[in-house]
Every structure is written in structure tokens, then in C-alpha cells.
Amino acid sequence: MVLLQSKENYKDVSLEDLLISTNNFDQANIIGCGGFGIVYRATLPDGRKLAIKRLSGDSGQMDREFRAEVEALSRAQHPNLVHLQGYCMFKNDKLLVYPYMENKKIDGPSSLDWDSRLRIAQGAARGLAYLHQACEPHILHRDIKSSNILLDKNFKAYLADFGLARLMLPYDTHVTTDLVGTLGYIPPEYGQAAVATYKGDVYSFGVVLLELLTGRRPMDMCKPKGSQDLISWVIQMKKENRESEVFDPFIYDKQNDKELLRALEIACLCLIEHPKLRPSTEQLVSWLDSIDTNT
Template identity: 60%
Template sequence: MGSVTTAVEALSRAQHKNLVFLQGYCRYGKDRWDTRLKIAQGAAHGLAYLHKEPNIIHRDIKTSNILLDDRFEAHLADFGLSRLLCPYDTHVTTDLVGTLGYIPPEYSQTLAATFRGDVYSFGVVLLELLTGKRPVEVCKGWNCRDLVAWVFQKKSEKREEEIFDSSIRDRDWGKQLMEVLGIACKCIDQDPRRRPSIDEVFSWLDEIEIGNT
């Protein structure tokens, strides 16, 4: 905890015109899950707009490309890898790009970027919010697994409660956490045809209540 606090304090003092200013950091009680859920909902809305209005595939959805304002509203960033999908097209052919841990499994075989590929990457982001773990953990030994494989293993063993970050694990939030986990697992389905659209994802997330209201 001390090292985290020190790092946050240092970042808050780092102010420069070419740096993103750290607006805040929350580690208080149940507010931590409120904030994570709000971030997930906001990011899903932003991605749904890209997919629907300008027909853009982002191709690099990850936590570091989701910026927060002073109210913790999520804003998607970094469109350097984005591609416009022409009407009636289902994919764009492209080089294998993205960030390790977020790249959909089918991309390495087909080199075809799709909306459902973005959904997979967003599912990994949801897993990060739920677990507090990185998509690919740097570790040693035979038990080292990527986050997606680790989550599927825990589910197969009926040990879902071990998936959640201990800082947000709470009996009052058990139902909501399981709902978001279910959504995330649909997003990271290995078969892209079985993944939901981002419209479905944000609709499901919006049905999950924040706080006690």
C-alpha cells in the first residue's frame, strides 16, 4: 500500500503540458467497484459509438487507452491503429497489430480485423477491472498463465470467487461482480461468432446498478 501511495503522490506532482494530468485515484471501500463499473460502462458506450456511427474498428482497446476525466468518465484514446470499415464489409485485412494480451486469437490466423475483435479486447479490459491483474503476468514456473486462460480455468473448477480482486470483493457486490464476469466471458469467447456486439455489451452493463440507487 505504501509503494502505491508514494507512486500516486509522485504522479500527481508530475505536471507538464505533454503529460496527461492525474485527476484522482480511489481506494475507499465500495466506491472502488462503483468507479470500476462506471469506467466499464463509459468505455463500452464510446466503443459502441465508434462501431455504429463512423464504422471504425479501434484495434487497440486496452486499459492504457481509456483515459479518465476529473469525474472518472471514460474516454477512449489512441486511434493510431484504427481502421474504417466500409458499408457492407465485415472485416478489414491488416497486419497483426495490437498489444500482447488483448489481441483476439483469430487475428493471428486470419489477419482480419473485425468489430468482434474489439469486443474481445474489451472483454480483457473487463477482466482487468474485476481481477486487478494484468493480461499477461510476468512470472516464473509452470503455473504462469495469461489472464484469459486463468479465468477460464477458475470457472471450470467452480472457483469463480477467487477471480475477483480482494479490494472489491464484497458480499454486497457479489451479484454485480458475477454479472460483469459473465459479460466478460461472453466477450472473450474463442469463437468470434459467439461474441456479443458491443451494443449488447453496453446494454448489459447499463443494467447493472451503481451504488444503492
């Protein structure tokens, strides 16, 4: 039995219900794939839609991913975090039940306008600040990336995928870690020392903010040499005083150039090589909220 924990008073949903609603986890219902699981769309008989993350296998790593996600999301409750509505284990399968997000995720270039992209950045920053500073115990996400920011039908942002998350005990400043995360988002210090910190999440958030501003991916081997790595390319363009050329043409115009340049400055502060010089998530929320697109 899968216990759905929700303010919306969902009734209990059985494992059989989930099998039927995904057509026995048919490939046609796949809406996302990650390093440790596949996400399926499930449509219940009454029309409600859910997203089911299926972790298959009996490896120790798979068990750790499952426990980490359940533990983190059972403790964390915030408007900008995806809500874990239920979970179960059946044979070698481990299932996590989430609400279905109409607009899925902000992965890759988009036709979203600047107002929408800024609201996404603001929402994601609030969710991350909650994890780092308000949730008890605090939580390191360790896999902040654009595909882990889900959007509902109103383009409200929700941080998702807590499989790599780690709980931080009081007075902890870091956790010992293997090199985990996604290429293009991994902070440089992770390769130099086996520790993960809050400032590592901030670095990854800075990469996401660059994606929102440029409409480009962190790594794109189809781009000309010298612009395949997004961070290096942006830094070089800044050195040449060509900042305005990095913005996605879909959102850039003279009316919002000040807001875009301010957001670019914030992104670059997140990407500072030395972790201690990066802003806190509390600062990020304040800075992003101060960008007013209506002025």
C-alpha cells in the same frame, strides 16, 4: 500553427507555444509512451494543460499512424472518446494535441472501488459502441487496452490512441490487417487470418473488463505458473467453480457479489474463441448499464 478545435474556444496555439510549454519536449514532462509515440504534458502560460502526442520519424508506418488518428478523431465525436484538439507536422515530427487527463489511465491494479470501475467499463463500452455503430463511417479501433482508456478527474472514461484505427466503409465486415495490437489483448483469430473485425475489438474489451474485475494484468510473469495468463487462469477458475476467488479483494464483498459475477459473465462472453458468438458492443452497453450497484 496548431489549430485547436474545441467547444471551449481555445485560441490558436503556435508550435513555439508547445515547445515552451513542454520545455522543448523534456523527459520530465513525459506522461506516456506507446509503440509509435511519446505523450508529454504541456502547461500553457495561462495555466491550461494539454497532452501532446509526438510521433517522430519519417517512416511510412509513422505517417499511417498519424493519418489514421487524425482521420478517425476528426470524424468521431462522443462523450467517451478523447477529443483531438489540434495537430501539426513540423520536419520529422508529427504532433497531436489532446486535453490533459487528470487521472491518466487505468493501467494495472488500482485502489478504485467497484462503483468507479463499473462506470469506467460502462463509459468505455459506450465509446466503443459509438465507433462501431453510430460514427459515419464506422471505425475499428484495433488497440483496445487498459492504457488506452483515459480518465478525467471524475474518473470518466475516454477511449484514446487511434493510431491503429481503420475506417469501415458501408457493408464492410472486416479489414485486412497485419498482426497489430498489444500482447495479451490480441484476439486469437488475428493470428489465424489476416482480418480485423468489430468482434476483435469486443475481445480486447473483454480483457479490459477482466482487468477491472481482478486488478491484474493480462500477462504477469511474476505470478505462479498457471496464473500468468489472465484469461486462461480465469477460465480455469470458472471450471473449478471458484469464480469468487478471481476478484480483486479490494472490491469483493458479499454485497456486490451478484454484480461482480454478472460482469465476469459478460467479460467471458467477450472472450469466446469464435468471434461470431461474441456480443455486439450495443449488447455490451445494455448489459453493463443493467448492472445496478445501488440495489
